[in-house]
Amino acid sequence: MQIKDVVLAPGNGAFFYDDQGAIRSGAILDGFIYVGAPTTPGFNSIRIPASSLSVGLVLNDDTVVWGDMMNVQYSGAGGRDPLFDTNQISDLTSRVVVPRLLDVDASRYLDACAKVFEPSEHKQLPLAIEYGVSQALLRAAAHLHRTTMAEIVCGEFSLPLPTRGVPIYCQSGDAREINVDKMILKAVDVLPHGLINSRQKFGADGQTFMTFVKWVATRIRDIGGPGYHPVLHFDVYGWIGQEIGLEPQSIADFICKVADTVPDFLLNIESPADFGSTQAQIENYAKIVSILDNRGSSARIVVDERCNTLEDVRLFAEAKATHLVQIKTPDVGSIADTARAVLICKENGVGAYVGGSCTETDLSAQASVHVSVATQADMMLAKPGMGVDEAYSIVGNEQNRLLAMLNRRRVRAKNVG
Incomplete structure (x- = not known):
């Protein structure tokens, strides 16, 4: 052996x-x-x-x-x-x-x-x-x-060799304004995360959060390069449900209100509420998805909490209980199951976001890049850490190295052929 x-x-x-x-x-x-x-x-x-x-x-x-x-x-x-x-x-x-x-x-x-x-x-x-x-x-x-x-x-997994990279999503941590500027200057594909994990950051009736969303959009217009148009992705850690209540209609109404403040952007809202169990999460997230879709909203919800394992991903995807699944790599376990999770999402017409955690390392981040690119996930997290520069360089550089190697392989195979 x-x-x-x-x-x-x-x-x-x-x-x-x-x-x-x-x-x-x-x-x-x-x-x-x-x-x-x-x-x-x-x-x-x-x-x-x-x-x-x-x-x-x-x-x-x-x-x-x-x-x-x-x-x-x-x-x-x-x-x-x-x-x-x-x-x-x-x-x-x-x-x-x-x-x-x-x-x-x-x-x-x-x-x-x-x-x-x-x-x-x-x-x-x-x-x-x-x-x-x-x-x-x-x-x-x-x-x-x-x-x-x-x-x-x-x-x-009998997949074709990829020719395209996967959009990269950066997370801001608590240094929101400074890190948003970094992301814009580096033309990150998806931003900013925001770490909206407390009542202080969300605000009464979500007003503090909505003000931040509008500021991010304005900042992109002010300092972003020509043609730069990222996806806006905010993680609210269940605070819409905590502050607005756990009624799917009310949550969908709030998300639509947020989307209306940034009409020129595609908006992802991660973890809008925590309904206390996987089954309750699936049932209520499916209702929120249905309401948003019926309204033709540009907002998408992203599931994180209560969707941990490969089987959880399957349940959410099959129930259409989210627009996008965060496949949280350490929670899924085997990185082979991360690949399986992406493919399950694709089979069910649900977005696949290969995420993970700020607690990870350079090695786990690099391995995640290879799985993300091989399966052609919809987006992947810049990790590890809560900064922008280090995580974006680790994930972005690994992706660029990989694509260069695959391109060389294709060129050589064509020349030999």
């Missing part, structure tokens, strides 16, 4: 793990920390530096290929896996996963993933393990076949 050893290395995620429950309950920012007691199990404070765990596969030629495990920023919320525990994950990986890795054919990517991620003691492995190990296995297959990770994905 091609894997002769496995090494583990503790690491850092690019942002912090945050207790969403405490923040929604009104925890106040003091500088960069939140003041108050945590409410989500596993958190000993509301904001904790993100940790990660790298898994390195030592191949027979002594090449080491890596993948990174971590959880998302709001771990333990909305049906997600609990807070990442490096020691616990390291122990489980060493005991259960390593022996399996030493016994697979790493050149057969999907087969290797299926064998390594079999349940242990009748339980699914933590999704963080699936995520990190699947990245390493994808890099191993690419190395063994002397090809790119994207080409492995295309081969395994």
